[in-house]
Amino acid sequence: MDFLHNQLAKIQSHLSFVVVDPIDWKFYVQLFSWSVTLFECYLLLRQYPLYSKTEPPPALAQHIGKEDFEKSQKYGKDKAKFALFSKLFSQILDSAMLQYGFYAWCWNAAGVILGNFGYDAQYEILQSIVFSFLMYLLSSLPTLPLSVYSTFVLEEKHGFNKTTPGLFVADLLKGWAVAFVLGAPFLATFLYIFKWAGDRFVPWLMAFMISFQLIMVILYPTVIQPLFNKLTPLQDGELRTRVESLAGKLKFPLKHLYEIDGSKRSSHSNAYFFGLPWSKHIVIFDTLIQQSKPDEVEAVLAHELGHWYYLHPTKMMAISQFHIFTILALFPAFLHAPPLLRSFDFPKEVAAKPPTIVAFLLFQMILTPFEAIISIGMNAISRHFEWEADRFACELQDQLKSEDMKDMGDRLGRALITLHVKNLSTVWVDWLYSAYHHSHPTLTERLKGLEAFQASREKKKL
Numbered sequence: 001m002d003f004l005h006n007q008l009a010k011i012q013s014h015l016s017f018v019v020v021d022p023i024d025w026k027f028y029v030q031l032f033s034w035s036v037t038l039f040e041c042y043l044l045l046r047q048y049p050l051y052s053k054t055e056p057p058p059a060l061a062q063h064i065g066k067e068d069f070e071k072s073q074k075y076g077k078d079k080a081k082f083a084l085f086s087k088l089f090s091q092i093l094d095s096a097m098l099q100y101g102f103y104a105w106c107w108n109a110a111g112v113i114l115g116n117f118g119y120d121a122q123y124e125i126l127q128s129i130v131f132s133f134l135m136y137l138l139s140s141l142p143t144l145p146l147s148v149y150s151t152f153v154l155e156e157k158h159g160f161n162k163t164t165p166g167l168f169v170a171d172l173l174k175g176w177a178v179a180f181v182l183g184a185p186f187l188a189t190f191l192y193i194f195k196w197a198g199d200r201f202v203p204w205l206m207a208f209m210i211s212f213q214l215i216m217v218i219l220y221p222t223v224i225q226p227l228f229n230k231l232t233p234l235q236d237g238e239l240r241t242r243v244e245s246l247a248g249k250l251k252f253p254l255k256h257l258y259e260i261d262g263s264k265r266s267s268h269s270n271a272y273f274f275g276l277p278w279s280k281h282i283v284i285f286d287t288l289i290q291q292s293k294p295d296e297v298e299a300v301l302a303h304e305l306g307h308w309y310y311l312h313p314t315k316m317m318a319i320s321q322f323h324i325f326t327i328l329a330l331f332p333a334f335l336h337a338p339p340l341l342r343s344f345d346f347p348k349e350v351a352a353k354p355p356t357i358v359a360f361l362l363f364q365m366i367l368t369p370f371e372a373i374i375s376i377g378m379n380a381i382s383r384h385f386e387w388e389a390d391r392f393a394c395e396l397q398d399q400l401k402s403e404d405m406k407d408m409g410d411r412l413g414r415a416l417i418t419l420h421v422k423n424l425s426t427v428w429v430d431w432l433y434s435a436y437h438h439s440h441p442t443l444t445e446r447l448k449g450l451e452a453f454q455a456s457r458e459k460k461k462l
Helices: 002-014 025-052 066-099 102-115 124-157 165-227 238-250 286-291 294-309 312-335 338-342 356-366 368-394 396-400 408-422 431-437 443-461
Strands: 231-233 254-260 271-276 279-285
Touching: 025 066, 025 356, 025 368, 025 431, 066 102, 066 124, 066 408, 102 124, 102 356, 124 165, 124 356, 165 231, 165 271, 165 312, 165 356, 238 254, 238 279, 238 294, 254 286, 271 294, 279 286, 279 294, 286 294, 286 408, 294 312, 294 368, 294 408, 312 356, 312 368, 338 356, 356 368, 368 396, 368 408, 368 431, 368 443, 408 443
Parallel strands: 254 279
Antiparallel strands: 231 254, 271 279
């Protein structure tokens, strides 16, 4: 442990200039955030002309009908227009809040609110909680019309929306309630660790965050998700038999097999699994069951079980924890930097002893361009995992020595096409736009990959 702290101390020595140099951090954050936004707008403008193509890619021509392709192009074009507007609107809003001292105002307002209840500045953790939720509420209200438009205009226009106004409001209020009920104790513990451990907070905070994530693996499906969706045991029938048989052959620790009422809000479809290593649960959207044949749904789940087989969730969690560790390792210098807060309009008396939550918020803003770059790397890793899961499904026949699995690759290909057609997913994708935004390979790439995996299997047999 001492070795770790010594290495972290060396990092802080290299960042000591942050504590004393009067750097105009606000200017840099404005520059960084606008640079990222304009780059994302550039990517949208690269992608937009592809929605004017009149024919699907040659590899998909025999799989996608003209009417479905035209619907997909119109949906993609409308989404791109909305994304461009909402991105610029949100950036202008964020930039204005930053420029005119919104965060300093929220901190002061939180102090005033607590003062009315007899709490002074000594209650930093309590003030930090009020500050966080006040900031979250006030900053989210201006973007609420965007959510309304997306749900009731954009998604409605293309036949996806199933959400009623009452359900939309209920979801919004439930989301705020869950954020407060879970966020307040999380934030209180998060900040207490800083006070208790001092500058040696990194390993303790990492342990807390890992523990919290494991707790959420249990809480989310059992407590949180039922507030929004109904999970019912999958009915007996061909699909249940297929899934249970597949899980049994792979020794996947399946405990429950659920159907979720995704159609309550949207006609988009999906399937996933969750749980602890010794107890897993599979969830299938009712829309997927309605849109695909049982053998195709089985192929989708074979792909998902490929992620489990290759430990992709565990590997991705390890990568994300390393990412969090590097962020926390850099933070202590910014935690004790009055010039940082002064550059964002915080008064001298607050900047002299920077509140942890404020310093961390501003620190995250400074990391904006680096996070954009890291997201590209994370997407590349995720796409690699998707290739592995697709190959796993194709090679199930060889692994399980079962004739029932011989056409799994073909079934997965058909299922992917059905998912793309029913969800009106984009089939023409700019490579740079995809590298930045997509965690999955494109449909064309995946179909070509499946063909390559199948061909490789046939060669091995010769």
